[in-house]
Amino acid sequence: VSDQAAASQWLSSLTPTPRPPPLTVESINPKVIKCEYAVRGAIAIRAQVLQQQLIADPGSLPFDEVVQCNIGNPQGLNQKPITYFREVVSLCDHPALLGKPQVHELFSADAIRRAHRIIDCLTGRSTGAYSDSQGVKACREDVAAGISARDGFPASPDDIFLTDGASPGVHMVMQLLLRSEKDGILCPIPQYPLYSASIALHGGTLVPYYLDEESQWGLEITELKQQLHTARSAGINVRALVVINPGNPTGQVLSEENQRRVVQFVRDEGLILLADEVYQENIYEAGKKFHSFKKVSRAMGIGEKDLALISYHSISKGYYGECGRRGGYMEVTGFSKEVREQMLKLASVNLCSNVSGQILMSLVMKPPKAGEESYENFVKERDGILSSLARRAKVLTEGMNKLEGVTCNQAEGAMYVFPRLRFPEKVLKVAAVAKVAPDLFYTQRLLEATGIVMVPGSGFRQVPGTWHVRCTILPSEDKLPGVISRLSTFHQKFMDEFRD
């Protein structure tokens, strides 16, 4: 062996053979790879890059701001928090303020009283201490009182789990229900992708039921029955039915009659009803009203013994929009003591949800009452936000319906419009070559041209061969006309470019 070869052999013997990286995309849990969440997917990621570019190099793009219409994040688009709510959580987070002489100049008397009451019930009198795993008892009592007042039927604090938003509550239940791919969950299509993502993460099967766009995203019982039968024939053990009411991304508000038939279906088929009601205070359509599935079932005389029901709520929506504070509840009824003990065990693994979010959830469910010092201002703030959202829902729906090839159902509730786009054949061809869904292709072009961030309908699943986009109704009323105008100009150019 030559000296050179001997030397290089010696050197290579000194350098350890490179180990393969401990984690690669190939060695990640395949359930994680399968999971997708379009609300913060490719379009949102690209939007962040453009946002940074605008900061670094203003004037370098054909628009001067990125408008985040991809996510129901009201305070991200300048909606102001509710004064009373923030007063109470501020005092709870810094109780020393209560001892300051100026406190009565800075905070309303009822917020001070509420804070004292809450602090008295906190472990160690501190929001910094772990609470019970189900949540602070006093907060659960207020949530239960609020549910009882809303529904006219009793709710128990023992049935309430306070969570870091509705999302972890959904994940917990999927973890409980999904043992293998043989376990299925009936989900609306289009659906909020937390459900498809969580079902994928927990190794279950999403069993679709299609909402009927032609009847304002109606939920047909015949469709539920057909999809259930198909899944069962394929050997899927369907465990639960998810209903999102008001709907995301579709914005429909179910009629009470429709809800009664859903409850009857769930009861007859021995399913668990997962009622996602996070938009319960976002009702805009005249004549439409929110009815909780808890109320509907109890009014039918269907109680805990007949129906397993988990109802979700959140502080992220409504008129409060406290998305970043992470607060929510699951009301759990109709399960055995042993099952609830398993739920509590699961909750205890995460110790507890954040206490400020728990306090905010209790304030949402038991806000100021008439006669209390904050009441008038609270009502003014609440009604101001909700009436503005209703106006924006109408304006945006009208704006969408003026676009060529676009039809858009009225956003009766929630925070989105979900228009259907009929693309020229050329768009379908170009998108196929680019290997992207046509509605993703559209939202990519829209973002690059206007800075408007929308989520492609394919991120929510949809009837095959139909294409949609989801846009929030959240740009402020003074900004919304400009957004619609930029969208219309882009849309016209896009359709002209690809006209058959």
Ligand SMILES: Cc1ncc(COP(=O)(O)O)c(CN[C@@H]2CONC2=O)c1O
């Ligand atoms: C129907 C529905 N359920 C649950 C959640 C989870 O909310 P929290 O975990 O914050 O309580 C959302 C959030 N809406 C997402 C987030 O913004 N846009 C969306 O579509 C939702 O729309």
